[in-house]
Amino acid sequence: MRVPLLFGLHADPPPAVRWLLALLPFVLMLAIYLVASEIRHEANPQDKLLPTISQMVDAMQAAAFEPDRRSGNYLLWNDTLVSLQRLGLGVVIAAVGGLLLGLNMGLFPGLRGLAFSALTFVSMVPPLAILPILFIAVGIDEAAKVTLIVLGLLPTIARDMLMATEKIPAEQIAKSLTLGASQLALAYRIVLPQILPRLIESVRLALGAGWLFLIAAEAIASTDGLGYRIFLVRRYLAMDLIIPYVLWITLIGFLTDFALRWVLRRFFPWYHTGK
Amino acid sequence: MNSPVQHLLHVEDVHKQYGNKMVLDDVDLAVRQGEFCTVVGPSGCGKSTLLRMILGMERPTSGHLLIDGQPAGVPDATRGIVFQRYSLFPHLTALQNVMLGRELSCGLWERYRRRAEFRDEAMLFLERVGLAHSAHRYPHELSGGMQQRVAIAQAIILKPRILLMDEPFGALDPQTREELQLFMLELWEQSGMTVLFVTHDLTEAIYLGSRLFVLSQFYTDERGNGAHVNRGARIVADYQLSPTPAAPSAKDSKAFVTLAEEIRHLGFDPAYLQHVSDFTLHHPDAFQTLAPEQMRRGSSEG
Ligand SMILES: Nc1ncnc2c1ncn2[C@@H]1O[C@H](COP(=O)(O)OP(=O)(O)O)[C@@H](O)[C@H]1O
Ligand SMILES: [Mg+2]
Numbered sequence: 107m108r109v110p111l112l113f114g115l116h117a118d119p120p121p122a123v124r125w126l127l128a129l130l131p132f133v134l135m136l137a138i139y140l141v142a143s144e145i146r147h148e149a150n151p152q153d154k155l156l157p158t159i160s161q162m163v164d165a166m167q168a169a170a171f172e173p174d175r176r177s178g179n180y181l182l183w184n185d186t187l188v189s190l191q192r193l194g195l196g197v198v199i200a201a202v203g204g205l206l207l208g209l210n211m212g213l214f215p216g217l218r219g220l221a222f223s224a225l226t227f228v229s230m231v232p233p234l235a236i237l238p239i240l241f242i243a244v245g246i247d248e249a250a251k252v253t254l255i256v257l258g259l260l261p262t263i264a265r266d267m268l269m270a271t272e273k274i275p276a277e278q279i280a281k282s283l284t285l286g287a288s289q290l291a292l293a294y295r296i297v298l299p300q301i302l303p304r305l306i307e308s309v310r311l312a313l314g315a316g317w318l319f320l321i322a323a324e325a326i327a328s329t330d331g332l333g334y335r336i337f338l339v340r341r342y343l344a345m346d347l348i349i350p351y352v353l354w355i356t357l358i359g360f361l362t363d364f365a366l367r368w369v370l371r372r373f374f375p376w377y378h379t380g381k
Numbered sequence: 382m383n384s385p386v387q388h389l390l391h392v393e394d395v396h397k398q399y400g401n402k403m404v405l406d407d408v409d410l411a412v413r414q415g416e417f418c419t420v421v422g423p424s425g426c427g428k429s430t431l432l433r434m435i436l437g438m439e440r441p442t443s444g445h446l447l448i449d450g451q452p453a454g455v456p457d458a459t460r461g462i463v464f465q466r467y468s469l470f471p472h473l474t475a476l477q478n479v480m481l482g483r484e485l486s487c488g489l490w491e492r493y494r495r496r497a498e499f500r501d502e503a504m505l506f507l508e509r510v511g512l513a514h515s516a517h518r519y520p521h522e523l524s525g526g527m528q529q530r531v532a533i534a535q536a537i538i539l540k541p542r543i544l545l546m547d548e549p550f551g552a553l554d555p556q557t558r559e560e561l562q563l564f565m566l567e568l569w570e571q572s573g574m575t576v577l578f579v580t581h582d583l584t585e586a587i588y589l590g591s592r593l594f595v596l597s598q599f600y601t602d603e604r605g606n607g608a609h610v611n612r613g614a615r616i617v618a619d620y621q622l623s624p625t626p627a628a629p630s631a632k633d634s635k636a637f638v639t640l641a642e643e644i645r646h647l648g649f650d651p652a653y654l655q656h657v658s659d660f661t662l663h664h665p666d667a668f669q670t671l672a673p674e675q676m677r678r679g680s681s682e683g
Contacts, residue, residue: 275466275467276438277462277464277466277467277468278467278470280433280436280437280438280456280462281456281462281464281467281468282485283437283455283456283457284436284456284457284458284460284461284462284536284539284541285458285481285482285485285486285535285539286457286458286482286485286486286539287485288485291485295485296470299472300470300471300472374472375519376471376472376519376520376521
């Protein structure tokens with residue numbers, strides 16, 4: 107029987123074809139954009155909606171390499187730095203807090219009894235809906251944005267860590283105790299290292315939501331940051347800056363995910379294969 | 382003769398119920414130091430349940446479980462355990478798995494100071510189970526038989542009073558299983574440790590044990606046989622076997638085969654019901670705590 111190249115259940119595309127397949131959607135999107143942009147510019151050279159590549163490059167060059175007239179900052183780098191600081195701080199707090207909470211809830215029935223219903227309840231609150239409360243309670247500066255990210259991510263991460271802890275077989279817990287483990291050692295030397303890779307996976311998934319909360323908070327109340335910039339220049343229909351900014355955010359997200367995957371493979375070789 | 386203190390393990394009048402279902406129904410047994418006890422019984426009769434209670438993972442519904450005269454309580458270093466699965470920590474190498482017992486029982490500073498010593502000791506144990514060359518491999522890189530060897534090394538490094546094993550070779554292919562049986566007997570001869578070894582494999586039980594318990598729910602007593610009797614398993618037979626390990630060829634000998642048949646008959650045959658008063662309790666340490674309503678009327682046996 108001939109193995110089909112592309113179509114059907116039994117298709118087995120060779121590596122080169124796989125690469126081409128993966129690239130195809132991007133090439134198509136780019137082509138469609140270029141054609142559409144060309145058509146609009148032919149009709150109206152002043153068109154702002156679908157800027158040409160060179161317009162976007164110009165706008166980005168200005169944002170990256172020319173100091174802003176008002177603040178004297180290099181806008182792109184400044185925006186990137188403050189946004190990453192907010193996101194990083196929020197994600198780290200949510201990850202560490204979620205890890206500790208989930209781990210201890212999974213091991214100690216008393217704490218679980220105390221916190222489980224509350225955690226489930228809190229995780230159902232839509233974080234964006236309480237953003238106004240946050241602004242009132244902690245002000246509109248950095249703390250509010252970081253708090254929003256923490257509130258949005260921590261409950262999910264904690265629940266994921268709780269599930270990961272509960273998945274550790276009771277046999278392993280008993281085994282640790284026969285090897286002389288104290289309850290503290292059990293939690294932090296046996297269980298914690300085993301759920302760390304799961305935490306990384308959890309953070310990978312949570313980062314998307316993290317960006318959402320960050321950009322929302324920056325759009326509503328901020329004076330800098332990637333989200334702030336996009337929503338600011340929207341007023342002038344400055345698509346030549348918005349589109350590269352969005353691509354830039356996407357690239358950062360992609361690189362972060364790639365880095366986390368690398369950490370997982372490099373430092374937790376037993377994960378996945380260890381199951 | 383049955384004073385609890387004299388025996389390393391003393392189980393008396395132990396019942397275990399899950400919901401309304403009686404799993405263990407008055408289990409009595411006493412084990413001396415140095416015995417290699419095997420436990421066989423039909424699948425689902427409660428062998429693992431009994432082991433988990435001796436380990437301290439679960440508590441009996443009623444009755445006493447004593448180790449060196451002390452209540453079993455929660456799991457601790459007096460007992461070592463080897464399960465069929467989940468015996469090793471997947472995030473640690475073979476060597477780290479074996480060192481763990483030493484490391485966990487001391488503080489951070491001491492752990493750091495005595496690192497080399499622990500490592501050497503763990504290497505010795507790995508050598509003893511023939512796996513020094515795999516010291517730095519993770520459990521998922523080891524075969525099932527190698528994993529169980531590491532698990533045994535890990536469990537005995539703290540020199541537990543009793544080593545509990547729940548079908549440790551149950552997932553292995555026949556050849557590896559035979560290898561590990563030989564290894565286990567060697568280890569037992571050298572160390573003189575006390576072992577309680579659960580298996581569903583009769584041949585394995587007779588071959589390994591210096592003593593053999595049969596746990597079964599197939600028996601009868603004066604409560605009758607209707608569905609209304611919520612009857613759980615008990616020790617229906619207790620054999621004293623040869624205290625010196627036999628060669629693997631013994632598995633084909635006449636005596637061996639006859640004993641296996643007898644056990645299959647009285648423990649595994651739902652149609653053959655021994656009366657509680659007539660259990661095959663040949664071992665001198667065997668005893669029974671029968672409730673009056675179970676005893677044969679007019680009998681003075683106890
Ligand atoms: N945690 C539990 N909850 C309810 N029933 C259980 C539990 N553990 C075991 N059982 C039941 O107890 C019986 C004995 O189980 P087990 O000790 O695993 O048998 P064995 O090891 O002899 O095959 C089985 O019928 C099983 O369904
Ligand atoms: Mg079992």
